[in-house]
Amino acid sequence: MPELPEVETVRRTLIPLIEGKTIAKVVLWYPKIVATDHQEFVNELPGKKVLDIDRYAKYLLIRLSDDLTIVSHLRMEGKYHLTTPDAPKDKHDHVEFIFTDGTALRYNDVRKFGRMQLILTGTERETTGIGKLGYEPNSPEFTAAYLVQGLSRKQKNIKNTLLDQTVVAGLGNIYVDEVLWRTKIHPLSVAKKIPAAKVRELHDNINQIIAEAIRLRGTTVHTYLDANGEVGGFQNKLQVYGHVGEPCPVCGTKFEKIKVNGRGTTFCPHCQVRY
Incomplete structure (x- = not known):
């Protein structure tokens, strides 16, 4: 399972790949990856711009315009990779974000354990598992x-x-x-x-x-x-x-x-x- 250092590394490498891009379409090949309403996930994201990516512990927080956040937990084997919409689909690709610039971000997960949630930015502790977590290493609170x-x-x-x-x-x-x-x-x-x-x-x-x-x-x-x-x-x-x-x-x-x-x-x- 990716732990804090691995998720932080994913965050750092993902930012330059998708920051500033606008989502044109979302494809759910395996809808259960999304823990919130599937139709809302597909309908709400087109037109939203990727503003930044934050992280708390093992959770990625993909910040979007209009105060929306995709909370992503990679669990055992979740991975993101940038490709194009016409690239052959790997059998373990489960979610695709197609951007207006002709690129696409795919979420790949062999075990299908990873989960995504679409929430209002700032409600992470009220609406996701982050609310149950302690402080993370090297934070001011972790004394x-x-x-x-x-x-x-x-x-x-x-x-x-x-x-x-x-x-x-x-x-x-x-x-x-x-x-x-x-x-x-x-x-x-x-x-x-x-x-x-x-x-x-x-x-x-x-x-x-x-x-x-x-x-x-x-x-x-x-x-x-x-x-x-x-x-x-x-x-x-x-x-x-x-x-x-x-x-x-x-x-x-x-x-x-x-x-x-x-x-x-x-x-x-x-x-x-x-x-």
């Missing part, structure tokens, strides 16, 4: 004190807590494994039992790893590509994710892998302390 307070109320393990998005928004399986290893916290540690000093260290490592992953244009482990069809670079920096059975770079102990709420979780049994 060490905020994370200490947030984890102090969580009885479940830290891996699930960081994945559920209500305390920290934008982290997925890859980056949670990385930040827990760097902070030396066992993934099954009870969140509220982790010492405040260790939580502050976790806060700093979350910020640093996410910033570095954004700088390297995300992580391509399975199928992630940006809007230009290019892979990320952070997969070359992964220290623990995908390295089960290999020696820990710090202590030499072999990394182990367990299932935490159904998610594969790699960790060092020596370095990472269970609280």
Whole structure:
């Protein structure tokens, strides 16, 4: 699943491809991708101009004229690519935005899990899943004190807590494994039992790893590509994710892998302390 750094990279690569363009027509090959009214989606968008693209956590917010926003969540394998309306349709292309300049933006999703919503700009927190999210890394609101307070109320393990998005928004399986290893916290540690000093260290490592992953244009482990069809670079920096059975770079102990709420979780049994 594209996590915050990957979605941010998609945003940055998508802006120069579609900003300033006017939508002429919308084609829904698989209408279920659109979670709001399908007919309204098709009827309202022609004539609207793409003003900008924002992002919150794993959500893209495509800002349009007349105070409309397309909220797009890529889920597991969603991708955007620029083409032309007469280009052959890939079997996994599900939505097409045709622009007045003769180009077209297609949304491709092998698993069909991604979703789009058409909303009034500014109502994201009232009308979409964004309203349930915590603060995202490297934002002014995501302070060490905020994370200490947030984890102090969580009885479940830290891996699930960081994945559920209500305390920290934008982290997925890859980056949670990385930040827990760097902070030396066992993934099954009870969140509220982790010492405040260790939580502050976790806060700093979350910020640093996410910033570095954004700088390297995300992580391509399975199928992630940006809007230009290019892979990320952070997969070359992964220290623990995908390295089960290999020696820990710090202590030499072999990394182990367990299932935490159904998610594969790699960790060092020596370095990472269970609280």
